[in-house]
Each structure stands twice: as structure tokens, then as C-alpha cells.
Amino acid sequence: MNKPYVYITRKLPEDQIKPFKDDWEIGMWESETEPVDKETLKKEARRADGLLTMLTEKIDEELLNDVPNLKVIANMAVGYDNVNVEAAENKGIIVTNTPDVLTDTTADLAFGILMAAARRIVEAADYIRDNKWDNWSPLLLAGSDIHHKKLGIVGMGRIGQAVARRAKGFDMEVAYYNRSRKYEVEEEGLAVYESFENLISTSDFVMSLVPLTNETEHLFNGDVFRKMKKEAIFINASRGKTMDEKALYEAVKGGEIKGAGLDVFEEEPISSDHPLLTLKEIVCVPHIGSASKETREKMMNLSLQNIQSVLKDEEPKTPVH
Ligand code: DGY
Numbered sequence: 001m002n003k004p005y006v007y008i009t010r011k012l013p014e015d016q017i018k019p020f021k022d023d024w025e026i027g028m029w030e031s032e033t034e035p036v037d038k039e040t041l042k043k044e045a046r047r048a049d050g051l052l053t054m055l056t057e058k059i060d061e062e063l064l065n066d067v068p069n070l071k072v073i074a075n076m077a078v079g080y081d082n083v084n085v086e087a088a089e090n091k092g093i094i095v096t097n098t099p100d101v102l103t104d105t106t107a108d109l110a111f112g113i114l115m116a117a118a119r120r121i122v123e124a125a126d127y128i129r130d131n132k133w134d135n136w137s138p139l140l141l142a143g144s145d146i147h148h149k150k151l152g153i154v155g156m157g158r159i160g161q162a163v164a165r166r167a168k169g170f171d172m173e174v175a176y177y178n179r180s181r182k183y184e185v186e187e188e189g190l191a192v193y194e195s196f197e198n199l200i201s202t203s204d205f206v207m208s209l210v211p212l213t214n215e216t217e218h219l220f221n222g223d224v225f226r227k228m229k230k231e232a233i234f235i236n237a238s239r240g241k242t243m244d245e246k247a248l249y250e251a252v253k254g255g256e257i258k259g260a261g262l263d264v265f266e267e268e269p270i271s272s273d274h275p276l277l278t279l280k281e282i283v284c285v286p287h288i289g290s291a292s293k294e295t296r297e298k299m300m301n302l303s304l305q306n307i308q309s310v311l312k313d314e315e316p317k318t319p320v321h
Contacts, residue, residue, distance in 0.1 A: 004049035004311050005069075009036045009057050016300045020308065024050070045070060050307040052076060056268075059083040064091060072310035074303040077290075078102055078159075079239060080320055081212040095320045096306035099158060101298035102290035107162030109289045110237035113261030114151075114205055117233050117283045119143040144204070144231065144258065147171045152203030153191065154219070155210030155238060156182045163207065164190040175199050201227045205235060212239035220244065225251035232257045237289050240265040249275050252282055263289050 006024045008017075011032040020026065027044055029036040035056040036044075045051055045067050053059060055077040064070075064087045074096045075083055085095050116122055120143040127133055127141060151167045153160045156178040164174045164185070174191040176182070177199045185191055200206055206228060210216045220234065220243040228234070234257060236243055245266045251257045259281030265274075268287055276282050290299065306316040 005047055006050040006052065006307055006311075007044040007048040008052040009041065010054050012052075012300050013297075016297065016304065020304055023308070024311070042066070050074065050311055052303050052307060053083070055079060055082050057082060059088070061087040064088055064093070067091070067093070072096065072307050072316070074306045074316075075320075076299050076303045078106075079211055081239060081241075085320055089321070094310050094316060096303070096310075096316045096318050097320050098299040098302045099318055101302055102295050103158045103162050105292045105295040106159050106237060106289040107166060109263060109285075109291075110159065110163050110207060110209070110235060111166045113237065113263060113283055113285060114207065114233065114235050115146060117235070117259045117261035117281070118146050118205070120280075122283050123280050144233065146205075149173070149204035150175065150202060151205045151207065152177070152194070152199040153207050153209060154178075154196065154199065155208065156185055156191065157209065157211075159237070160207075160209045161185055161190060163209065175203065197227070200224055201229070204229065204231060205233050207235040207237065208242050209238050210242055212241050216242050218242070218244045220248070222247035222250065225256055228257045230255065230257065234260040235262075236260070237263045240268065245276065248282075249279065252279050259283075263287055 003023065003025045006026050008026065008028040010029055017026060041057060042063055045063055049069050050072045051070065052074045059073060059082060061084050064084060070093050072094045073083055073088060076098055078097050078099045080095060080097045083095055088095050120141050124141045147170050150173040153163060153174065153176045156176040160176060167174045168190065175194045176191040177194055177196045181193055186193060208220060210219065222244060225247055234248065248260060252259060261283045263285050264287055276284060290296065302318060306318060309316040
């Protein structure tokens with residue numbers, strides 16, 4: 001019997017792939033760093049029974065119109081806005097993602113960029129590197145406190161809850177806004193529910209952890225930034241398109257808010273001439289929320305296991321619906 005064909009859109013380590021080699025024929029894009037080109041992806045998807053994709057691949061309706069054998073798309077990310085799930089499901093293709101295994105790692109990074117922006121850590125490190133440190137002085141690189149301040153989390157899923165736990169450890173006051181109330185979070189004393197309007201206008205730190213959908217695209221726009229406190233710092237660790245980047249730039253430049261910590265951008269990657277990088281009050285990192293070696297290995301393994309389950313006619317561990 002022919003083995004099923006699985007195409008992996010990025011070069012993954014051999015020790016991850018090896019356990020599946022007896023069961024599948026495996027095709028893999030040759031680069032670890034560059035995404036697969038559209039034509040190759042189309043050609044491989046046309047042949048594949050299973051696809052293991054990254055968030056850099058757009059799996060749209062056009063591509064899904066020509067995948068006669070495809071049974072499963074395992075997206076190696078918790079977010080899956082790059083996959084047209086409805087179109088896939090209409091064709092009976094199962095889509096899976098990688099929740100849980102990355103929750104704490106992503107929360108660590110989200111809290112890390114909050115701290116970096118508040119305490120000007122990147123700017124301070126550059127200060128020494130640029131040989132500017134002549135003296136200690138009372139207000140040299142003075143930032144904002146984190147402890148006892150108010151954090152407003154928009155999007156109280158698993159990662160939001162993990163961030164709230166970290167914030168509690170810093171004696172912060174934590175509020176959240178979510179489409180649906182999370183009573184268990186409130187009962188645990190992790191965060192109090194507030195309306196979006198109230199949360200954005202009273203928080204010292206506003207963090208976007210919402211998935212990208214039609215409703216959340218540009219949720220954080222000029223209007224919203226204007227309603228924030230002048231001292232507020234905006235953090236985005238979900239998807240870049242949940243914010244209007246131009247409006248954020250204007251808000252920080254014009255002193256409407258104090259700064260930002262960003263792991264994600266409207267169009268990725270950004271280059272060194274991006275306007276956001278001209279503002280020292282904004283800390284930018286290149287979409288590394290889940291990027292610890294341990295977690296990335298778990299994400300690879302979970303994606304491979306999900307494909308294995310579907311190809312064996314079993315329930316995958318983490319389907320998106
Ligand atoms: C995800 O899993 O959606 C993250 O953005 C990837 O790090």
C-alpha cells in the first residue's frame with residue numbers, strides 16, 4: 001500500500017521527523033529560515049495527504065480548491081488566521097493548531113516586552129553599547145513602575161490567564177475584557193472583568209492577546225489610543241493586524257500614550273527602516289512569543305502527532321474547532 005504523503009513547509013530537525021518516516025512519505029521545504037514559495041506550496045499541496053504549515057503560509061480558498069487528497073492541515077502555531085478554516089472544513093479537511101504547549105512561553109515574552117518597554121531595558125542596553133554611560137544621574141533612563149500598576153488584558157484565553165498570573169506576582173491590579181465573561185478567572189481572583197472602554201481608559205498597560213478575526217482587525221486604532229492614559233504602554237503579543245500601526249506610531253510620537261512593546265506587526269517581517277523603529281519608546285521584537293527551544297520542539301511534535309492521528313482516522317489532539 002502507498003504511504004500517505006506529508007509535506008512540511010519548513011525544514012524541521014531530523015530527530016523530529018524520524019519517528020514518522022516509516023509511516024509517511026515526507027516532503028519538506030529545504031530552508032529553515034525562508035518560507036516556501038507559493039508555486040511549490042500549491043504543487044505539494046495538490047499531492048499531499050497532510051500539510052504541516054507555519055504562520056507564514058497563506059492557506060486560502062484558491063489553494064484549497066486543488067487539494068484532492070488533503071485530509072489535514074496542522075498549523076504550527078496557536079493562531080490560525082493564515083488558514084481559511086471554513087473553506088478547509090467545507091472540503092472535509094481537518095485543521096489543527098498548537099495550543100497549551102506554548103502558553104507559558106508566550107506569556108513570559110508578553111510580560112518581558114511589557115517590562116522592557118516600561119523600564120527602558122533595550123534603550124538602556126544600547127546606551128552602554130553606544131558608549132554613552134559617563135555618569136550615574138538621578139533620572140538617567142528612568143522608566144515607569146510595573147508593580148502596583150493596572151494591567152488591562154484584552155483577550156482572556158489561556159495566554160491572557162498566564163500573563164495575569166505573572167502580573168499578580170508583580171502585585172499588579174489586573175482587569176480583562178473578553179467577548180465572553182470568564183467567570184472561573186474572576187473566581188480565582190486573577191482579574192476583574194471590565195468593559196473595553198473602561199479598560200482602555202484606566203489601565204497603565206493595555207495588552208492585546210486577541211486572535212485576529214474580522215471583528216478584531218484594527219481593534220486598537222487612533223480612537224482607542226486617544227482614550228488611553230498619557231502614561232499608558234500598549235503591548236501586542238497576538239497578531240499585528242489587531243492594531244493600526246500608523247495610528248500607534250502617531251499616538252506615541254504625539255505623546256498620546258507613552259510607549260509600546262510589540263512582538264507582532266501588520267506585515268511581517270519589518271525592516272530596519274520601519275517608522276516604529278524610529279521611536280525609542282517602542283520595543284520591537286520579531287514575533288518570538290513562543291520561541292524557546294523547548295516549546296518550539298513541542299509545537300513541532302504536536303503538529304506531527306496531529307497529522308498522524310488524522311491519517312490513522314483518529315481524533316487529533318488539538319483540532320481548531
Ligand atoms: C502562535 O502560535 O500563534 C504564535 O504567534 C507563534 O509564535
